[in-house]
Amino acid sequence: MSLLVTGSIGIDTVKTPSGHREDCLGGSAVYFSMAASFFAPVRFVGVIGDDCPFDLAKVFTGREVDLTGLETRAGSKTFRWAGSYHGAMNERTTDSVELNVLAEAPPKVPDVYRDSKYVFLANTAPALQMELLEQVDKPQFVAADTMNMWITNHTKDLGELLKKIDCLVLNDEEARLLSGQTNLIEAAGSVLDMGPGVVIVKKGEAGSFMATADGERFILPGYPATQVLDPTGAGDSFAGGLMGYIAKAGKIDKDTLRKAIAYGTVIASFTIAEFSLNGLASISLEDIENRLETLRKSVIF
Amino acid sequence: MSLLVTGSIGIDTVKTPSGHREDCLGGSAVYFSMAASFFAPVRFVGVIGDDCPFDLAKVFTGREVDLTGLETRAGSKTFRWAGSYHGAMNERTTDSVELNVLAEAPPKVPDVYRDSKYVFLANTAPALQMELLEQVDKPQFVAADTMNMWITNHTKDLGELLKKIDCLVLNDEEARLLSGQTNLIEAAGSVLDMGPGVVIVKKGEAGSFMATADGERFILPGYPATQVLDPTGAGDSFAGGLMGYIAKAGKIDKDTLRKAIAYGTVIASFTIAEFSLNGLASISLEDIENRLETLRKSVIF
Numbered sequence: 001m002s003l004l005v006t007g008s009i010g011i012d013t014v015k016t017p018s019g020h021r022e023d024c025l026g027g028s029a030v031y032f033s034m035a036a037s038f039f040a041p042v043r044f045v046g047v048i049g050d051d052c053p054f055d056l057a058k059v060f061t062g063r064e065v066d067l068t069g070l071e072t073r074a075g076s077k078t079f080r081w082a083g084s085y086h087g088a089m090n091e092r093t094t095d096s097v098e099l100n101v102l103a104e105a106p107p108k109v110p111d112v113y114r115d116s117k118y119v120f121l122a123n124t125a126p127a128l129q130m131e132l133l134e135q136v137d138k139p140q141f142v143a144a145d146t147m148n149m150w151i152t153n154h155t156k157d158l159g160e161l162l163k164k165i166d167c168l169v170l171n172d173e174e175a176r177l178l179s180g181q182t183n184l185i186e187a188a189g190s191v192l193d194m195g196p197g198v199v200i201v202k203k204g205e206a207g208s209f210m211a212t213a214d215g216e217r218f219i220l221p222g223y224p225a226t227q228v229l230d231p232t233g234a235g236d237s238f239a240g241g242l243m244g245y246i247a248k249a250g251k252i253d254k255d256t257l258r259k260a261i262a263y264g265t266v267i268a269s270f271t272i273a274e275f276s277l278n279g280l281a282s283i284s285l286e287d288i289e290n291r292l293e294t295l296r297k298s299v300i301f
Numbered sequence: 302m303s304l305l306v307t308g309s310i311g312i313d314t315v316k317t318p319s320g321h322r323e324d325c326l327g328g329s330a331v332y333f334s335m336a337a338s339f340f341a342p343v344r345f346v347g348v349i350g351d352d353c354p355f356d357l358a359k360v361f362t363g364r365e366v367d368l369t370g371l372e373t374r375a376g377s378k379t380f381r382w383a384g385s386y387h388g389a390m391n392e393r394t395t396d397s398v399e400l401n402v403l404a405e406a407p408p409k410v411p412d413v414y415r416d417s418k419y420v421f422l423a424n425t426a427p428a429l430q431m432e433l434l435e436q437v438d439k440p441q442f443v444a445a446d447t448m449n450m451w452i453t454n455h456t457k458d459l460g461e462l463l464k465k466i467d468c469l470v471l472n473d474e475e476a477r478l479l480s481g482q483t484n485l486i487e488a489a490g491s492v493l494d495m496g497p498g499v500v501i502v503k504k505g506e507a508g509s510f511m512a513t514a515d516g517e518r519f520i521l522p523g524y525p526a527t528q529v530l531d532p533t534g535a536g537d538s539f540a541g542g543l544m545g546y547i548a549k550a551g552k553i554d555k556d557t558l559r560k561a562i563a564y565g566t567v568i569a570s571f572t573i574a575e576f577s578l579n580g581l582a583s584i585s586l587e588d589i590e591n592r593l594e595t596l597r598k599s600v601i602f
Contacts, residue, residue, distance in 0.1 A: 017483075087483065088477070088483045088484070088485075176389070182318075182388065182389045183389070183526075183527055183529060184389075184506075185525045185526070185527045186527055203507065205485075205507075206504065206506075206507035206508070206522070207507070207508075207522055209522075209525065217525060217599055218599060218600075218602070219522040219525055219599045219600060220522065220600065220602065221507075221508055221510075221520040221521065221522050224486045224510065224518060224520055225484075225486070226484055226486045226487055228484060255602075258601070258602035259602050261602070262602045296602065298518055298519060298520045299519075299520060299521065299600045299601075300559070300600075300601075301519070301521065301556075301559035301560050301562070301563045301597065
């Protein structure tokens with residue numbers, strides 16, 4: 001089924017205890033699409049400047065990623081991000097951000113995408129997320145990501161958005177900030193009260209937690225990864241695996257959601273094993289299925 | 302089957318964001334025994350001063366905890382600990398420690414305990430743990446806990462101990478410190494190389510991870526507890542549930558180890574729900590079984 005993603009394309013510079021990469025491809029929509037395309041065709045919406053050194057058509061060669069919604073804006077500059085990871089890579093500092101084209105008008109959702117059934121609104125201003133969502137006719141399942149800046153400074157817009165989406169994906173800190181609750185289980189419950197029927201809280205290497213409005217609770221540890229080179233894109237890859245699997249399944253029952261989270265978890269473990277998109281570019285669906293089976297067996301008692 | 306524990310009895314003073322308790326009962330052997338006694342009879346070894354305000358026989362009324370090995374030492378003072386928890390209670394600061402009787406000669410293991418098959422050596426100096434272990438004839442499965450102070454300052458003794466035990470239970474920080482590895486999976490592997498056939502890494506609310514020398518890997522998230530009043534004793538209760546279940550099962554295959562970790566996880570969730578021993582004192586085996594079932598269903602996909 002048709003899966004649409006709106007998000008960023010970035011030129012990333014990353015420092016980790018394992019190494020350093022300058023000007024590599026990144027961005028939420030890119031990681032998401034790479035991950036989701038293992039399961040379902042992806043409709044891509046994003047904007048770059050005419051300085052962008054990457055050819056996304058080439059990056060996605062062999063994958064069903066529709067780039068009709070990729071806008072190259074003349075005279076604008078591509079989004080840039082630089083960050084560093086420390087210690088066990090649980091801590092990240094942002095070294096610099098140049099929003100560039102992301103601070104301008106958002107890209108338009110192409111008319112041919114209006115019938116998309118599954119939609120992921122990657123992290124951006126909630127007002128923009130709503131504007132993008134309004135360009136889709138009758139989505140069946142809409143998930144969104146958010147971050148501290150919007151929770152703190154765009155509270156009203158975010159509140160509006162939460163009433164219009166089915167699923168919010170956020171990390172533990174963000175869940176605590178949004179809900180005002182310290183306990184993550186209670187935090188997830190409070191976020192459910194704000195609108196979405198499904199809340200997924202990501203806890204880094206500690207895994208994730210799902211709560212639904214009809215009382216379903218699912219907890220999954222992170223994949224026991226031994227190779228962690230660069231955590232950039234882990235969350236967006238998680239969302240890509242999650243939404244890709246849901247779009248492939250074409251339904252949103254609780255078993256589908258659980259499996260979708262497991263796929264998201266496994267995909268993220270490949271992302272962090274290499275810099276930039278390299279971890280995702282070098283694997284097959286079989287590799288993913290193998291790790292899924294390992295994870296499944298690792299949690300049974 | 303006979304389960305022996307050596308550890309501390311403490312007079313604890315605890316501050317948490319939820320409240321404050323002075324001079325309440327604590328100590329590793331006490332938490333351990335309370336937890337383990339849901340599954341198997343416990344043989345208790347510990348020492349208090351004659352100032353101890355608690356009647357342990359009364360505390361363990363209705364539970365099969367043999368106090369033959371409890372020594373009340375005339376003229377000595379009972380161990381005291383005071384600590385504070387902050388934020389989401391993941392951080393603890395020790396406000397004061399008075400080792401008192403714990404700085405003196407260890408208690409003796411009674412002769413009637415020499416035939417114990419299952420042994421847990423709670424955290425203390427590794428030389429003392431070895432001295433206690435030598436007083437048991439042919440234990441079948443010996444587990445031990447340790448902490449930063451021994452890892453850093455008693456490295457050689459700890460190395461000796463690790464060759465004599467079957468299972469080391471430690472937290473994530475300690476596993477990193479002991480192994481010199483940042484990645485927890487690799488850290489557990491390095492600790493296996495030091496001797497024990499089973500390593501269990503506790504990660505607080507993130508759950509735990511088991512690695513065995515024959516390649517078994519098990520990961521379990523923490524129980525999704527909404528009530529967290531006082532984390533004191535969570536680790537010792539975890540160990541108590543773990544070892545109590547193993548002693549009850551009377552075998553140490555991989556399924557038993559997995560279930561034992563699950564019981565330990567669930568028991569710890571009751572401990573942290575109240576101050577001191579109150580969380581464990583007020584529950585039944587049925588309550589434990591119910592949470593085990595909830596946890597089992599929460600991780601399946």
